[in-house]
Amino acid sequence: MNNYQLPTINYPLSTSMNPSDKISSQTDTAFLSIDNVSKVYNTPRGPYNVLDGVNLEVAEGEFICIIGHSGCGKSTLLNMVSGFNQPTNGTVKLHDKPITEPGPDRMMVFQNYCLLPWKSAYDNVQLAVNSVYPDKSKKEKTDLAQHYLEMVGLTDAQEKKPHQLSGGMKQRVAIARALSISPEVLILDEPFGALDAITKEELQEELLKIWRETQLTVLMITHDIDEALFLADRLVMMTNGPSAKIGEILEIPFSRPRDRAQITEDPRYYELRNYALDFLFHRFAHDEDDEVTEEEVSNQWGFKKIAGIVGGLAAIAFVGYGFFNTFAPKGENAPQPAVQTPAKP
Amino acid sequence: MSTFIEIDHVDRVFPLPNGEEYIALKNIELKIKPGEFISLIGHSGCGKSTLLNMVSGLDKPTVGGVIVEGREIQGPGPDRMVVFQNYSLLPWLTVRQNIGLAVNRVMRHLPKTERNKIIEDNIQLVGLKHAAHKLPGQLSGGMKQRVAIARALSIKPKVLLLDEPFGALDALTRGNLQERLMEIVQESKVTCIMVTHDVDEALLLSDRVVMLTTGPEAHIGQILEVPISRPRHRLEVVNHPSYYAFRNEIVYFLNQQKRSKRVGKVAQASSVMAGNGLEKINLNIGFIPLTDCAPLVVAKEKGFFQEEGLDAVNLVREPSWKAIAEGVITGRLDAAQMVAGMPLSLTVGAGGKLPVPIINALVMSRNGNAITLAKSFAQAGVKNLGDLKNKLMETPDKVHTFGMVHPASMHNLLLRYWLASGGIDPDQDVSLTAIPPAQMVANLKAGNLDGYCVGEPWNSRAVYEGLGYVIDTSLDIWAGHPEKVLGVKEEWVAKYPETHLALVRALLKACEYCDDRRNREEIMGLLCQPQYVGSLEDYTRPGFIDPYNRGDGTEPQQLLRFNQFYVDQANCPGRGEGLWTLTQLARWGYTPFPKNWVEILERVRRPDLFGEACRQLGWPDTESDRHNFALFDGMVFTPDDPIGYIQRFTIHRELKVSEILIDSVSSIN
Numbered sequence A: 001m002n003n004y005q006l007p008t009i010n011y012p013l014s015t016s017m018n019p020s021d022k023i024s025s026q027t028d029t030a031f032l033s034i035d036n037v038s039k040v041y042n043t044p045r046g047p048y049n050v051l052d053g054v055n056l057e058v059a060e061g062e063f064i065c066i067i068g069h070s071g072c073g074k075s076t077l078l079n080m081v082s083g084f085n086q087p088t089n090g091t092v093k094l095h096d097k098p099i100t101e102p103g104p105d106r107m108m109v110f111q112n113y114c115l116l117p118w119k120s121a122y123d124n125v126q127l128a129v130n131s132v133y134p135d136k137s138k139k140e141k142t143d144l145a146q147h148y149l150e151m152v153g154l155t156d157a158q159e160k161k162p163h164q165l166s167g168g169m170k171q172r173v174a175i176a177r178a179l180s181i182s183p184e185v186l187i188l189d190e191p192f193g194a195l196d197a198i199t200k201e202e203l204q205e206e207l208l209k210i211w212r213e214t215q216l217t218v219l220m221i222t223h224d225i226d227e228a229l230f231l232a233d234r235l236v237m238m239t240n241g242p243s244a245k246i247g248e249i250l251e252i253p254f255s256r257p258r259d260r261a262q263i264t265e266d267p268r269y270y271e272l273r274n275y276a277l278d279f280l281f282h283r284f285a286h287d288e289d290d291e292v293t294e295e296e297v298s299n300q301w302g303f304k305k306i307a308g309i310v311g312g313l314a315a316i317a318f319v320g321y322g323f324f325n326t327f328a329p330k331g332e333n334a335p336q337p338a339v340q341t342p343a344k345p
Numbered sequence B: 001m002s003t004f005i006e007i008d009h010v011d012r013v014f015p016l017p018n019g020e021e022y023i024a025l026k027n028i029e030l031k032i033k034p035g036e037f038i039s040l041i042g043h044s045g046c047g048k049s050t051l052l053n054m055v056s057g058l059d060k061p062t063v064g065g066v067i068v069e070g071r072e073i074q075g076p077g078p079d080r081m082v083v084f085q086n087y088s089l090l091p092w093l094t095v096r097q098n099i100g101l102a103v104n105r106v107m108r109h110l111p112k113t114e115r116n117k118i119i120e121d122n123i124q125l126v127g128l129k130h131a132a133h134k135l136p137g138q139l140s141g142g143m144k145q146r147v148a149i150a151r152a153l154s155i156k157p158k159v160l161l162l163d164e165p166f167g168a169l170d171a172l173t174r175g176n177l178q179e180r181l182m183e184i185v186q187e188s189k190v191t192c193i194m195v196t197h198d199v200d201e202a203l204l205l206s207d208r209v210v211m212l213t214t215g216p217e218a219h220i221g222q223i224l225e226v227p228i229s230r231p232r233h234r235l236e237v238v239n240h241p242s243y244y245a246f247r248n249e250i251v252y253f254l255n256q257q258k259r260s261k262r263v264g265k266v267a268q269a270s271s272v273m274a275g276n277g278l279e280k281i282n283l284n285i286g287f288i289p290l291t292d293c294a295p296l297v298v299a300k301e302k303g304f305f306q307e308e309g310l311d312a313v314n315l316v317r318e319p320s321w322k323a324i325a326e327g328v329i330t331g332r333l334d335a336a337q338m339v340a341g342m343p344l345s346l347t348v349g350a351g352g353k354l355p356v357p358i359i360n361a362l363v364m365s366r367n368g369n370a371i372t373l374a375k376s377f378a379q380a381g382v383k384n385l386g387d388l389k390n391k392l393m394e395t396p397d398k399v400h401t402f403g404m405v406h407p408a409s410m411h412n413l414l415l416r417y418w419l420a421s422g423g424i425d426p427d428q429d430v431s432l433t434a435i436p437p438a439q440m441v442a443n444l445k446a447g448n449l450d451g452y453c454v455g456e457p458w459n460s461r462a463v464y465e466g467l468g469y470v471i472d473t474s475l476d477i478w479a480g481h482p483e484k485v486l487g488v489k490e491e492w493v494a495k496y497p498e499t500h501l502a503l504v505r506a507l508l509k510a511c512e513y514c515d516d517r518r519n520r521e522e523i524m525g526l527l528c529q530p531q532y533v534g535s536l537e538d539y540t541r542p543g544f545i546d547p548y549n550r551g552d553g554t555e556p557q558q559l560l561r562f563n564q565f566y567v568d569q570a571n572c573p574g575r576g577e578g579l580w581t582l583t584q585l586a587r588w589g590y591t592p593f594p595k596n597w598v599e600i601l602e603r604v605r606r607p608d609l610f611g612e613a614c615r616q617l618g619w620p621d622t623e624s625d626r627h628n629f630a631l632f633d634g635m636v637f638t639p640d641d642p643i644g645y646i647q648r649f650t651i652h653r654e655l656k657v658s659e660i661l662i663d664s665v666s667s668i669n
Helices: A020-024 A074-082 A121-132 A138-151 A167-180 A197-214 A225-231 A267-283 A294-319 B048-056 B095-106 B112-125 B141-154 B171-188 B199-205 B234-238 B243-263 B291-301 B321-330 B342-348 B375-379 B385-394 B410-421 B437-445 B458-464 B490-495 B497-514 B517-527 B575-587 B597-604 B607-617 B642-648 B662-668
Strands: A032-043 A046-058 A063-067 A089-094 A106-110 A185-189 A217-222 A234-238 A246-251 B005-015 B021-032 B037-041 B063-068 B080-083 B159-163 B191-196 B208-212 B220-225 B282-287 B312-317 B335-339 B363-366 B369-374 B401-404 B431-434 B451-455 B468-473 B482-489
Touching: A032 A074, A046 A074, A046 A246, A063 A074, A063 A225, A074 A089, A074 A106, A074 A185, A074 A217, A106 A167, A121 A138, A121 A167, A138 A167, A167 A197, A197 A225, A217 A225, A225 A267, A234 A267, A246 A267, A267 B171, A267 B234, A267 B437, B005 B048, B021 B048, B021 B220, B037 B048, B037 B199, B048 B063, B048 B080, B048 B159, B048 B191, B080 B141, B095 B112, B095 B141, B112 B141, B112 B171, B141 B159, B141 B171, B171 B199, B171 B234, B191 B199, B199 B234, B199 B243, B208 B243, B220 B243, B234 B243, B243 B321, B243 B437, B282 B291, B282 B321, B291 B312, B291 B363, B291 B482, B291 B497, B291 B517, B321 B335, B321 B342, B321 B482, B335 B342, B342 B482, B342 B575, B342 B597, B363 B497, B369 B375, B369 B410, B369 B437, B369 B458, B375 B468, B385 B410, B385 B468, B401 B410, B401 B437, B410 B431, B410 B451, B410 B575, B437 B451, B437 B458, B451 B458, B458 B468, B482 B490, B482 B497, B490 B497, B497 B517, B497 B607, B575 B597, B575 B642
Parallel strands: A063 A217, A063 A234, A106 A185, A185 A217, B037 B191, B037 B208, B080 B159, B159 B191, B282 B312, B282 B335, B401 B431, B401 B451
Antiparallel strands: A032 A046, A032 A089, A234 A246, B005 B021, B005 B063, B208 B220, B335 B482, B363 B482, B369 B451, B369 B468
16 A cells, blocks of 8 residues: 555546445455444434444555544544444444454554553553563563554653653554554544644654554544645545535545655645535535534533543553443443453464 | 834743743734734744733733833733633633623623623624523533633724634634634724634634744744735635645745754754865755756756765755745755746845845756646637737636746746737736746646646646646747746855856756756656656656647647757856846836846856856856847847837836845845
8 A cells, every 4th residue: 555546647536425336346355344334322302313324445554534523423433443332233344344342453542642640651551562462471562562662752751651741742652552562453533633733743754654664554533634635545524413424535646655745745735625625614514503512512522531431441451450340331322341351362 | 004003122031940031032023903813823832822912911021012002001901802722711600691791890881781782792793692591511612712702802802812712623613613703803893913823724814924933032934914805715715826825835934943943943054064175065955846957956866966076965845936035045045946037036126125146157947938728718719819818808807817936937027928918917907926836737727727837847737637728838938038047145155156166067067968868768757756846757748858738739849949958058147138037027016127237137147157167167158149139029129228128018017217236235234
């Protein structure tokens, strides 16, 4: 995928309501497939349909960005890939196997880092390594943690606690933690949303470098069109909720490795950017007043918080702290606790 | 110009615990008109918020003062309201009560019914009627910020100060609120100063964008006017042909500041390395990715720089001609490929700028431009200039926009000459806009431009993509016109005279190499590399190697002189063509015509230095003859009567003639 380039010159805007056609012609079974997925939450006002009929096939090693207004169900969608959440209808499959629960083959990175504040950067990474590779020797485990901290450029700061680190460094720790257990899919939920412009650009470049080196498949939520144009192979643009679906998929035709200055000199950059702006601010413009009501706010935020906690504590969960069960609210809509038997590598 | 707010030479110094001082802001001077919308943009820590706090009265300048309507600010007051990023609403009060708090306090003297009306009006203004009874905790971030804006506006301030108002919101929610804010500001006609990080936000909302350098001693680095008409709408704004040129200018500024932040201070020109009998062998040379940057690429890749002792030449790819000029003036670049008129326009200080003497001892290429029109003109049967004139006259109410790359470029001067000779006034009948070459095709495709004059590969690219066709090449308009030249500061040549000659020699060799057609395939391969032009061969070959395809259905033609780098004495910077350039800059009002044009040409165009470099190579140093010449319309230019030449044109701006004294002006400043 590294030299991904669209073969034809009719590049831009080759969009499709049913993007699965394209990929399935290349591979018999898609690496990751989201097949006709819908998600309904029960609210006091009756069923609330977040996603309705989402189809997406992702090739191995692809970099996908997902963009949409708040409330369009982007996070819900990725939570179904990570296994924190199950579709009401349809299936999400990895290697043709339905995803039913979180697992170390799919790691998630959140905007708010979700590090354990009482542990050093090194220990935060080490925790994940220990839980997934209990059979490796101590030295092997130490080397693994060191390796990934080095990959994100944090060797010098590894003994620092999260509160001693800047936002960018904290996000680096979270990325190192996610990478340390060698997942196949990296899921990023607006990872750079809280960072200033300089740090953001640095981390975007590092993420691309890591993606190239590890040949991971990446799914990333963003609100930033420039970020998506710089990073992604394809940009998935969602329509507004309720019953959100994939509106269009934009192929990003820039060759790799990408250089920020060079792609912004490419006339296609402006065309794609304006096309995406038109989609988001004109064709699928969004009025926040329509959608934010108290009930939904509490439902959404409650869910997000739970997902955040689950993510942050996933590492602990792998070690096997049973008490986590008591954290997660029981109920139809609550995600399943992320306790599970660690995969034996 | 009426000044409403004046920030008068303000410094802000903070004492440090160790007894030293930290100078956050240094010598900030800014005058703001009533009703203007100003954005302050810069990296975090540059003192933007400190500056805003001094206008609000929450902080005081150490030196200087802030004056609003003729009075110095002594403290906070209800005439200046601030909106913060974190909303600062009282969580136990409803939307209505939060706004009421401000109104009831400041407007105590009004009867209750009137105050209630003000409150309701402002709730209405920000579109929150349906949520007036809610508590902040029940609102989304964007709605909370609208409450904060309504609260600020409810007491009718004269100035609205916004400190990263949408910083806590995601980029898309931010977008919705920006348009809302614009409407509100338009309606209340309040003067605004906004601190932001977001380039798109600044461009959408502002009349002027003030860019601050990175601290310590942060100061105003650049001010960009945003001449986009109001009321504005996001999609119209981003489709304005100059939008991305403005955006890139700000991004470029911020990137430069980022670089300087990394090294801890504003980046200086790199240290001087001497050697090989030269004063400086490490050079940064700026170029724009275009086919005719070939001599620079060849000099580097084929080792001509090294042959002449320049061991460490770094070619710096620049985003626009404006950035090239700025780079040479500030010393960030040692030398640069310039558009032909730039050395003269910088030297005389065109456009009211400070004159900076530039030396031009080498012409690096001739010809190579073309005028492209959008495909719709072809469909309307426009085949020549006359047809274009008729077509434009059919729709006198429509603004037709044409792109060119820089006011001092041959693209601009030839496009203007061409239009005017067809009876189309380039300032009145059409609108010309300067945008970087790479953005021409995107704008043509989006329908923001009707056509443009630019170098290759951007004409052939439009043809290749079926977006436009070439109505005339610059070879048709003026065969052999100077196109890209070598520009260096006079001051730099005085410091590094041998280096300068070595540079001219290396580039001369490269120019010769470029014009040996056996080498063209190889050069094509070099140009298409991503670090240089990075274009596809398909649309880079026409004109350079292959027959030139105009895309109008006619057979492609082999134009051997389309890109001329060496043959026919291409490289000598003759004074006659320099004089022609001065006549055109004066014709269109960029600069008065210099009475002392002989002196100026002697200083800028330097056939003597060119000749010396030739002699050092053992090559003939023939100067071009001082002769009369004519462009495609046949009007004869005589170097003895430049003023008469300008006056003979039917279309020209008011002609001013004055002496332009370069040294006295620069020494005063």
